[in-house]
Amino acid sequence: MPELPEVECLTRAVRQTLEGNSVGEVVFFRTNLRTKIPVQAFTRLFRNQMVTKVTRRSKYMLWETSKGTGIFHLGMSGNMLLFDSPEPQLKHTHAVFKVINQQDPNAPTQYLHFIDPRRFGIIDCSERQDLAKHAYFRNLGPEPLTNDALGMHLFAKSRRKSQPIKSFLMDAKNVVGIGNIYASEALFRAKIHPVRKAGSLTKKDFSNLECEIKQTLQEAIASGGTTFRDFRNADSNPGYFAVQLRVYGRSKELCPRCGHKILQKKIAGRSTFFCKSCQH
């Protein structure tokens, strides 16, 4: 499930399936997810329209047609899976999209299922051209993987902030896509203590952190790409990739770098894992 690497891999899989094809019927089994699904508008946007682009911004997946953009978010437990059947195959299936294969009309019809047990996900759409100004996106910080001045940006934004660096990293106004797991992981790798005041970090700290954030996310995407390539497989079940997490979920185990015990502590209500002997 969905931190940025999971959303990125799922977006790539959906891109393979959907780009250049169109969505046929859409069936909604429930319309009250985190927000109300605009069924009418959504149908107008996709009926007999080719999906020209499938992209990711932050943890949102976007499906573009000439009429507008479908906006999807997986929340905490969302997933998309491809099946040969239009009937729900799993509990908590909220929507099914028929995929019209333009290239090969003889190929068996496939159906993209949207599943989300905790219903914290979003299915929405917009007709506007300047999507960046949409309420979902207008306050978002830069993408961590493609921004080449990420360290400097974070340094500038963090001046005079007393907030713990971990919370600062998880705030999408500063940088998107760093969730609870990868915040602990990136800070461990950068040897920075999670409760340090964001404003106390130096330029050098942030340039180091930039590298570790990028590597952590990229490794997760690389390892997820293989597990996820085939998402027409109910076993590609919601669950994190088989990346080795170095500290997350490993309290009381030994630090892989120095052998001290890994600690767990709540920061802003979220479990945080770190090694107090090698993170300063």
Place this chain on the structure above:
DNA sequence: CGTGCTGTTGCTAG
């Protein structure tokens, strides 16, 4: 059986 956690994020209250 409860009870307390869990991937997100936008709103509220201090």
Place this chain on the structure above:
DNA sequence: ACTAGCAACAGCAC
């Protein structure tokens, strides 16, 4: 202005 806390929900470990 900043920051912590909470709510929306199902499922799972204990």
